[in-house]
Amino acid sequence: MSTSLSQDIAPLLPYLRRYARALAGSQKSGDAYVRACLQALVGDHTIIDRDGGVKIGLYRLFHVLWNATVIPPADADGSASIFEQTAQERLSTMAPESRQTLLLSTLEGFSIAETARIIDKTPDEVSKLITQAIEEIDRQTKTDVLIIEDEPLISMDLTQIVESLGHSVTQVARTASEAIAAAKSHTPGLVLADIQLADGSSGIDAVKDILANMSVPVIFITSFPERLLTGERPEPTFLITKPFNPNTVKAGISQALFFKGSNAVAA
Structure with a gap:
């Protein structure tokens, strides 16, 4: 990874870790995804799309890695907490993209247009996913x-x-x-x-x-x-x-x- 790209990404990492942990439901799993993202960047710094800015490019790359499921499930070694176990059960009934969209647009503060670019959807699709997520989670x-x-x-x-x-x-x-x-x-x-x-x-x-x-x-x-x-x-x-x-x-x-x-x- 180039020095300039490293300097641009460094201040964004605390917030990417926050997003990853909220998405995964644990520090361990979330941080593992962030490490995988950084390792991919070290291997090939051209895989990040900087057209919309480094932050959007970083989250876009993370989104691709998350959906590729490059990290073993948190309970693979039997160490998952009750929160993680319950989350996995609920995740099976909830569209993953609706949760990702909700977190990106609220917790991380991305606009509808920025969120759409990160997850490769249209703004209208993003708005519908946010509504879906809120309705699904509110049923808890x-x-x-x-x-x-x-x-x-x-x-x-x-x-x-x-x-x-x-x-x-x-x-x-x-x-x-x-x-x-x-x-x-x-x-x-x-x-x-x-x-x-x-x-x-x-x-x-x-x-x-x-x-x-x-x-x-x-x-x-x-x-x-x-x-x-x-x-x-x-x-x-x-x-x-x-x-x-x-x-x-x-x-x-x-x-x-x-x-x-x-x-x-x-x-």
């Missing part, structure tokens, strides 16, 4: 949501978004200790977590404690996603950037619940 079981957020206006926005999707907010926790206590009091079906909280405590620490006692999908919300997407340590599968677009949060919730174990319902 509604759940109870724990929000860990110390900013009142942001927590109000998140509450409104959660409830607009038909879910219920069990509690809004402003500190790590409040969050841990809330989860113990009422098992959530989903957690939306900020990272820096009111008393200086950490949303990451709160989530670690919660996950030590139960299996629940978590969406982290932060102003600096690149700090959590280095590929050097265990990282969140679902990550949303502040300031957020409500549609991005909706898509993130739908995706997180898509991978939620069918037996992991709210108490």
Whole structure:
């Protein structure tokens, strides 16, 4: 890969990893696809189409590799989590392109035209796929949501978004200790977590404690996603950037619940 192409791609990798993880439902599987994409580029840098820009070309290449299924299934070695196992069952009944389109246009912020170029569809086809994906995912079981957020206006926005999707907010926790206590009091079906909280405590620490006692999908919300997407340590599968677009949060919730174990319902 040429030096200039490497420099252009480097700042895009945290976001490609975010997309890959949301699509695959796990850090391990998502990162494996990203590595395969980079290895293909190293082998032949001409395979990336840069006519629409390096970012669109990179995602377009990833899309081709994803559909070619170059990575073994996540459960091939028996290590798949309940989320991944459930996802594979649900994926078999959902058109893959509708999920890819939803993620590209909401989580990754591509326009309809850009998304169409990435997946090689017309804009009208992309619009229909997005509608399909939302309808299919919304048919999943509604759940109870724990929000860990110390900013009142942001927590109000998140509450409104959660409830607009038909879910219920069990509690809004402003500190790590409040969050841990809330989860113990009422098992959530989903957690939306900020990272820096009111008393200086950490949303990451709160989530670690919660996950030590139960299996629940978590969406982290932060102003600096690149700090959590280095590929050097265990990282969140679902990550949303502040300031957020409500549609991005909706898509993130739908995706997180898509991978939620069918037996992991709210108490």
